Amino acid sequence: MISHAAYFLTFTLDLIVYRCVRVACCSRLRFMWFTLMFLTVLCVALQMLGVVRQARLIIVKSQADNTVMCQPKKHIVFLKTHKTASSTILNILYRYGESHNLTFALPLNMHSQLFYPAFFAAHFVEGVRTRSVKEFHVLCNHMRFSSQEVRKVMPKDAFYFSILRNPVAMMESLFVYYKAIPAFRAVKSLEEFLIQGGRSYNASVPNNHYARNILTFDFGLDNTAPENDTELDRRSAEVIAAMERDFPLILISEYFDESLVLLKHALCWSLDDVSSFRLNSRSERSRRPLSAEIADRVKEWNSLDWRLYQHFNATFWKRIDSTLGRTKLQQEVELLRAKRRNLEQMCLQEGGAVDPAQVQDSSLKPFQYGAAVIQGYNLRLELNNDTRQLCQRLITPELQYTSALYTKQFPQLAAARAAAAKKIAASRNTATHRAVKRNIETNVHTAIVTMYEAQLI
Known part of the structure; x- marks a missing residue:
């Protein structure tokens, strides 16, 4: 529009000058007319340049105003829930924090968890009691959430988020992984446990919290079963309200790539920052589909978890519709998956995950627990140093990565523990x-x- 206006003004001035020159030619004041016209054209031209420049500045400002400007978040609290793909999220946070020199609120004494299943306490974090750390950026290891205690450790502007999974699929995974707990030890299958009405379950026995409403438990709330529908309505509303108060973003495991895109926008990160491989994941041969009848029994047994999952699954899509929109979301999901495929081709020897017996580097073998077969990865042999470092971070299991970060942040304490281990x-x-x-x-x-x-x- 501005270029058309400038052209019109220029054409008009040319016409005026032409007519004035003709008049001046017929006058003895020819020289004066030429001088006057020259000065007039010069002034108008300078004014036009000023207008154009000002208009360009307005366009630049308008473009800047229309661009969503944000600063990447570096103060983050992630409540790592159980069997929800949270280990992959942890790896994303570890890699981002390490590459940006962030300080992690790591478990005391080189542990991998923050004294779970105890309620989180500030002194569970290495460096809190000794005050050797001035500022923590990221808190993301397993804990039972306590808002009051977490806020003693993390900055006021920390961004809180977590992830949920459908309780049906989650309980199938929990049963396999935690088969040794008292509630599950006495039965042969999850079906038997549920058909018996959880007869072997006793809430007061240690570790049995894994067997019922574990999501509610992880969020630091009462996971005991409601006695009736009225109590279920009241308790589930209280659980949801507490979660919404503390966590502005809840991701959904069943829509993991969509969740990563949403997380990317919430943290003001890039797609590269949230690109990842699945970690702490079971092989398909150790998974068992559940019948519709058993699925209904799982929902009834974990009634609190089922209610909160339904609620946050709905709000997850409402958030997408009110921010990104489905079309843009799908575009970014496809870009994210393309990046993952490129990373797999660049990094992985087999192009994907392998069973633990096939993992060639023993330092990269994932921890095996219960009856679950947790898969790992093999890196290509011909990688250069920089690429190998990038790829190795992508596949490093949780325990090894936590230990490496602890050693980096607390080298003297790590050395002392290593010496004690040698003895x-x-x-x-x-x-x-x-x-x-x-x-x-x-x-x-x-x-x-x-x-x-x-x-x-």
Whole structure:
């Protein structure tokens, strides 16, 4: 529009000058007319340049105003829930934090969890009691959430988010992974456990929290079963209200790629930042489909979890519709999947996950627990150093990555623990091994008893 206006003004001025020159030619004041016209044209031209420049500035400002400007979030709290693809989210946060020199609120004494299933307490974080860390950026290891205690550790502007999974698929996974807990140990199958009405379940027995409403439990809320529908309505409303108060974003595991796109926008990150491989994932041969009848029993058994999953699954899509829209979401999901395929081709020897027995580098083998077969990855052999470092971070299992970050943040403490571990390992070949082991077990037991007495567990 501005270019057309400038052209019109220029044409008009040319016409005026032409007519004035003709008049001047017929006058003895020819020279004066030429001088006057020259000055007039010069002034108008300068004014036009000013108008055009001002108009360009307006366009630039308008373009800037229409662009969503944001600063990447670096103060983050992620409540890592169980069997929800949360280990993959953890890896994303670890990689981003490491590449941006962020400080993690890591578990005390090089543990992988923040003394779960105890309610989180600020002093569970390494560096809090000693005040050796001035500022924590990311808190993301397993914990039982306590808003008051978390806020003692994390900055006021921290962004809180978590992830949920359909309780039906989640309980099938929990049963396989935690088969050794008292509630599951006495039965042969999940079907048997549910048909018996959870007869082997006792809420007061340690570790049985894995067997019922574990999502509600992880969020620091009462996971005991409601006695009737009225209580279920009231309790589920309270759980949802508490979660919405503390967590502005809840992701959904069944829509994992869509969740990553939503997370990318919420954190003001890039698609590269949230590109990832699945970690701590079971092989397909260890998965069992559940019948419709058993699925209904799971929903009834985990009634609180089922209610909150239904609610946040709905709000997940409402958020997408009110922000990105389905079309833009799908475009970004396709871009994210293309990036993942490129990373798989660049990094992985087999192009995908393999069973643990096939993982060639023992330092990259995922932890195996229960009856689950947790898969890992093999890297291509011909990678250069930079590419290998990038790819290795993508496939490093949770325990190994947590240990590496702890060593990086607390090198002296890590060295002391490594030295102690060597002494214990050396004692295995001596007569004192049993005494050393018994002493360690006694100390651990004493610590747990102390935590119980302090009502931390």
